[in-house]
Amino acid sequence: MGPKIGRLPLGLVVLIGALGTMAAIWAAQGHAGSTRQVRVPDSDRFTPFALTIKAGDEVRWTNTDEDDHTVVSDDALNTAGHNGTNTLLKANGGHVSLHFDHPGTFVYYCRFHAKLDGFKQPIAPGPDGGIQDASGKFGTPMSGVITVLP
Numbered sequence: 001m002g003p004k005i006g007r008l009p010l011g012l013v014v015l016i017g018a019l020g021t022m023a024a025i026w027a028a029q030g031h032a033g034s035t036r037q038v039r040v041p042d043s044d045r046f047t048p049f050a051l052t053i054k055a056g057d058e059v060r061w062t063n064t065d066e067d068d069h070t071v072v073s074d075d076a077l078n079t080a081g082h083n084g085t086n087t088l089l090k091a092n093g094g095h096v097s098l099h100f101d102h103p104g105t106f107v108y109y110c111r112f113h114a115k116l117d118g119f120k121q122p123i124a125p126g127p128d129g130g131i132q133d134a135s136g137k138f139g140t141p142m143s144g145v146i147t148v149l150p
């Protein structure tokens, strides 16, 4: 047994102090980070199209469609990290998670349902692909945007 403070062994007092310090640091950081969801429903789109999160959060994309899709970073516009992302979301449950640790904008698209123009911007893949509007017309590229706040 080492020295005692009151009736508690010193080691236990030190441990309690350390835990208290850790709790204080954790509280000072404030936002512990949560996981936000983006889904691919049974059509060529990401929902929600636009999602606002906080630095420290994670975004999880899940493909519930019967077709494969992808999450591809639009690096010309992306300031939130994860440049070069090019991930397959397999049909019927494929998923990927990205953790965002600093503010910025993550602009992305699906390379199967959008293509790049001469300026490397995603454009609709043609008359039969991309997002379908209420009147049944296609033409909007499958894309989305994550805004990461401080």
Ligand SMILES: [Cu+2]
Pocket (backbone or CB within 6 Å): 044, 068, 069, 070, 110, 111, 112, 113, 142
């Ligand atoms: Cu797609």
